[in-house]
Amino acid sequence: MLIDYGWTDNRQRDFDFQSGYAPARVVEQQRGLYRVVAETGEYAAHVSGRLIYDAGPGALPAVGDWVALAPPAGDGAAIIHRVLPRASAFQRTDAAGKRETICANLDIALIFTALNGDFNPRRVERYLAVAREGGAAPVVVLTKADLCEELAARCARMESVAGGAPVLAISALTGAGLEQLAAHLPPRKTAALLGSSGVGKSTLVNVLAGAALMQTRAISGDEKRGRHTTTHRELILLPGGSLLLDSPGLRELSVAHAETGVSATFADVEALAASCRFSDCSHGGEPGCAITASLDSGELDAARWANYQKLQRELAYEERKEDHDAAAAHKQKWMKIAKGYRALKKRRERWDDD
Ligand SMILES: Nc1nc2c(ncn2[C@@H]2O[C@H](COP(=O)(O)OP(=O)(O)O)[C@@H](O)[C@H]2O)c(=O)[nH]1
Ligand SMILES: [Mg+2]
Numbered sequence: 001m002l003i004d005y006g007w008t009d010n011r012q013r014d015f016d017f018q019s020g021y022a023p024a025r026v027v028e029q030q031r032g033l034y035r036v037v038a039e040t041g042e043y044a045a046h047v048s049g050r051l052i053y054d055a056g057p058g059a060l061p062a063v064g065d066w067v068a069l070a071p072p073a074g075d076g077a078a079i080i081h082r083v084l085p086r087a088s089a090f091q092r093t094d095a096a097g098k099r100e101t102i103c104a105n106l107d108i109a110l111i112f113t114a115l116n117g118d119f120n121p122r123r124v125e126r127y128l129a130v131a132r133e134g135g136a137a138p139v140v141v142l143t144k145a146d147l148c149e150e151l152a153a154r155c156a157r158m159e160s161v162a163g164g165a166p167v168l169a170i171s172a173l174t175g176a177g178l179e180q181l182a183a184h185l186p187p188r189k190t191a192a193l194l195g196s197s198g199v200g201k202s203t204l205v206n207v208l209a210g211a212a213l214m215q216t217r218a219i220s221g222d223e224k225r226g227r228h229t230t231t232h233r234e235l236i237l238l239p240g241g242s243l244l245l246d247s248p249g250l251r252e253l254s255v256a257h258a259e260t261g262v263s264a265t266f267a268d269v270e271a272l273a274a275s276c277r278f279s280d281c282s283h284g285g286e287p288g289c290a291i292t293a294s295l296d297s298g299e300l301d302a303a304r305w306a307n308y309q310k311l312q313r314e315l316a317y318e319e320r321k322e323d324h325d326a327a328a329a330h331k332q333k334w335m336k337i338a339k340g341y342r343a344l345k346k347r348r349e350r351w352d353d354d
């Protein structure tokens, strides 16, 4: 059972069975409540108080995590005592500035974008950066091929930004491309589904699963409305043996910390920039600027260059913000210490006076 969920010989060898805990994988999370799959079955689970107390930033369990579990005694919930080392993870910073893991142990990131409407290579570049940062191998999935009349041109445009990641066109409606997609989803490997709402992620999950597992957006006037969802689950074991992760949190991934991912996604642009005559070239028309030359010749797409600059600005903004936050926290800490010291000194003076 656990092998179906991606448990490997290496993990088996490294797991501390002496601890009395059992290995399990998190398949769903809703706030503090988890569902996990262990060798002996599926359980509702809580995180132990000790783990909550000890957990560093992003260290609490997330969907896809392997954990050390105390199975339930009687009808109670199981308890998660430890999170096993992650092979990869998608994280974000919440509104309060705290790091949070959205999902873990992903092998593949399926990056969805629809072939109709607002077909947008810039958004895909963003997702490519996030996927690479998270340690998952990206596969670009172009959906709703049945609604697209310029399939070959759009595929070629995507390929030009994908940096070697496979690009596949599919239709959940006609079944086109599904076999090619299945070839990228090997058994026991976990693939996260990235992409804006409405591009057809849940529809694809249902088609691949052969069941209405995920709620899909109802078309207005659809008489079938209200009967789609049977079970909600974020990590889904497909009949073909691969695992798909369709978590709501994945919609909120930002490029904020994805410095390495951005570099990998724009390796061509960074190589060009490195070949400018001046090492501090601002690419604003200096002599010997390789970027300007490539933009002029059309070798570098202006929109791609603009997106690279935009993502760099976002990274820089995030860095400055964090420096600012860290400086503020540092100052506050010292002010508190200084205040405590002054209060202590005052009390001492009073004692001295007595
Ligand atoms: N024509 C067409 N429509 C699709 C296809 N896949 C999904 N849709 C429709 O797109 C809408 C959004 O799909 P959904 O799976 O809910 O998107 P999600 O938000 O990414 O999960 C629904 O109305 C689907 O019926 C497709 O391959 N072709
Ligand atoms: Mg959906």
Ligand SMILES: [Zn+2]
Residues within 6 Å of the ligand: 273, 276, 277, 281, 282, 283, 284, 288, 289, 290, 291, 292
């Ligand atoms: Zn330059």
